Amino acid sequence: MRCSPSKNTEERIREAARQVFLEKGFDGTTSRDIAEAAGINIALTNYYFRSKEKLFISIFDELIQLFFEGMFCILNKPIGLREKITELVEHDFQLMKSNPSLCIFVMNEIHRNPERMANAVEARKQFQQSVFDEQLRREAALGHIRSIEAMHLMVMIVSNIQFLFISKAMHIRIWHMSEEAFDAFANRHKGIVIDMITNYLFAFESV
Amino acid sequence: MRCSPSKNTEERIREAARQVFLEKGFDGTTSRDIAEAAGINIALTNYYFRSKEKLFISIFDELIQLFFEGMFCILNKPIGLREKITELVEHDFQLMKSNPSLCIFVMNEIHRNPERMANAVEARKQFQQSVFDEQLRREAALGHIRSIEAMHLMVMIVSNIQFLFISKAMHIRIWHMSEEAFDAFANRHKGIVIDMITNYLFAFESV
DNA sequence: TCCTGTTTTAAACAAACGTTTAAATTTTAA
């Protein structure tokens, strides 16, 4: 009993909730949706988690961590700027490709309910403590790159990748695209974005 | 009686619905929310519009048009590319600044319910018939700019602007920003984005 | 004035919502 044998049921609820919340959002999800997706009785969601809200927070915190952890990890790598930027783009792209609803879900839930971003302080600290900021200043002082604040560069990187997937449904609808056609487009766009950003950073003296 | 004297009430409902839907999304909005915001009886929303869904579609179509019309207008202007790109960025920025919830609302509703993008064909036609595509090819053939598909360039422009406002709530939360601080950041970022994109397009031979 | 059609209201509707109950079932440890 100690090391709960209910892990199975609890984890099944978590997985079902993760899927349904990501797909429909908090407001669009009902307790019965989750129970049905998990193949369990409705009452069990409130037996393991105490309410729909508490279950959501648990899932949301997990997804927020997934959303950030990889990026922070790369920011602290002891590698060159050019390589680091490429890695940041590639990682973000892969994360979005593997979890197409993640970004719009996170943005939407925070937009509608900002206090859900409870770990904001944690994210800020991790970003401030990273090597990235100092690395940018050093390279700029040496004249290797254009001088730019870390925040602007980060927003640049994630904007160009994440918006692709935020607007995916719209693109597919407007351009009569198949999933494969969109993937191909997104891949090409990723390459262009890497070019554009590195070009902006490194090829600034040619003017 | 002919030319309905109820225009007042109907428009009051529309305005209230627009505000509440933008703020809370379709799922998060109740009929009573709208009635209360409009200061009218609940039954009136179904008297003028036949259901919550029909009222939403009416508002949504109006917002989709607001979302696109300005952009299409600029795309067809008889002006140079550099100026056109700057105008596209500035217009998008102003639109997002005036309607901070518009973008995430549109993206979210289409993501959750793609068939709501009923006017997709219309948007595609307007884009395809615009001068922009041809303009890009001409300038590229003349060697004035780097060769790039119109779609990639458009996505570039809107990504960098719209994502700013999609992630606004998150930024404000993470960085303890005031509205004013965010506005200042966004303004600086807009300038950087214009530099980056024009630099990518026009300064490509310096390599 | 009274009549006709429009607009607004309070009240109610059935259905769906998140949640709880209390009993049934299964698991655990002695």
Place this chain on the structure above:
DNA sequence: TTAAAATTTAAACGTTTGTTTAAAACAGGA
């Protein structure tokens, strides 16, 4: 084997949901 604990179930709880009803209030023309 047995009794206590943990898990699962069907059923119901009181609210809130979108929507409808039927009557009231209001308008303009005869």
